[in-house]
Amino acid sequence: xxxxxxxxxxxxxxxxxxxxxxxxxxxxxxxxxxxxxxxxxxxxxxxxxxxxxxxxxxxxxxxx
Numbered sequence: 001x002x003x004x005x006x007x008x009x010x011x012x013x014x015x016x017x018x019x020x021x022x023x024x025x026x027x028x029x030x031x032x033x034x035x036x037x038x039x040x041x042x043x044x045x046x047x048x049x050x051x052x053x054x055x056x057x058x059x060x061x062x063x064x
Contacts, residue, residue, distance in 0.1 A: 019031055
């Protein structure tokens with residue numbers, strides 16, 4: 001996973017947490033749910049990147 005991807009995914013996660021918190025404070029259930037959805041999307045992207053990294057490592061192991 002590139003550093004840029006890590007940063008982008010983490011930024012999306014942090015923004016989602018902020019959005020969820022703001023929704024909770026303002027009693028805006030829609031905003032709170034949107035924040036949780038943003039966090040979930042970010043976590044899925046991070047998991048996908050980790051799978052790609054692992055697959056690359058396996059591929060490299062067979063090159064030797």
